[in-house]
């Protein structure tokens with residue numbers, strides 16, 4: 001028997017104004033995308049923005065449905081849109097933000113488990129880490145890879 005430990009390091013910025021310009025602009029696009037969410041059932045509006053290696057930024061927002069929970073999260077709407085529109089483009093970074101009652105949340109919103117699994121596969125496809133920037137009205141956290149948020153991800157594509 002062996003005891004093992006995981007150590008995840010990430011960056012914490014006190015506000016989005018401290019971020020490097022490229023990440024600040026990506027996070028602002030995620031914040032803007034919260035305004036395009038369709039979330040009448042949860043009233044929790046999430047926005048995501050993905051920077052691609054072709055320079056494009058693709059945004060997504062959560063889209064709900066009366067047959068809740070058959071809607072889709074912002075992060076998956078963004079990465080599926082990116083994959084469907086620019087197949088083969090590498091996803092370099094994703095920024096996420098959320099609004100509740102039309103105000104940015106006070107603490108960061110992390111991608112849910114299903115979104116982490118979807119994102120990690122695009123990260124693997126791209127062959128390089130995808131930075132994850134999770135924002136809020138206050139602090140912003142930056143993870144160097146989706147794998148930092150889902151270290152034991154499912155990978156059925158062996159070989």
Ligand code: THU
Pocket residue numbers: 039042044045046061062063064071072073074075109110111112115
């Ligand atoms: N949601 C996202 O869009 N992203 C997340 O990472 C967490 C949850 C959405 C799903 C649903 O429309 C609403 O937020 C409440 O769960």
